């Protein structure tokens with residue numbers, strides 16, 4: 001949770017802000033470029049969201065930020081951001097959100113496939129958090145975890161060990 005007392009002076013006044021704990025991972029700027037900018041070594045809010053779309057992406061950035069460095073004056077904003085993940089990018093590919101500091105904010109994805117096609121694949125690992133785990137369970141769980149490189153593994157072991165969440169294709173009888 002961002003600390004208002006550590007609010008960076010580079011933020012414009014208003015609802016959203018970044019505090020001094022930002023690690024400059026770029027997630028917020030990619031997710032909500034209309035709101036967040038790189039002011040040099042860290043991010044800050046240069047434009048408070050005005051449209052519904054800008055607001056949603058800012059709320060999602062609050063949740064995706066790996067260090068909890070983004071604050072919102074209205075606490076209910078966090079729920080909208082949580083509810084938005086996994087976020088559909090195209091067809092059956094979803095951005096998981098909940099980026100992990102353990103992998104310096106690397107993005108992770110869920111590819112949703114039927115059991116006949118081998119089941120769902122988690123690409124790299126997000127933070128292991130209850131709301132996201134429930135959503136992935138609702139999508140049918142995970143059949144495979146694909147780690148694209150060795151230093152972005154975050155909480156993959158916790159996903160793998162979660163009882164009933166991960167079921168290899170062979171164990172499913174596919």
Ligand code: SF4
Pocket residue numbers: 018021022023024025026027028029042043064065066067068069070105
């Ligand atoms: S997502 Fe968080 S840590 Fe990453 S650049 Fe934005 S404020 Fe900083």
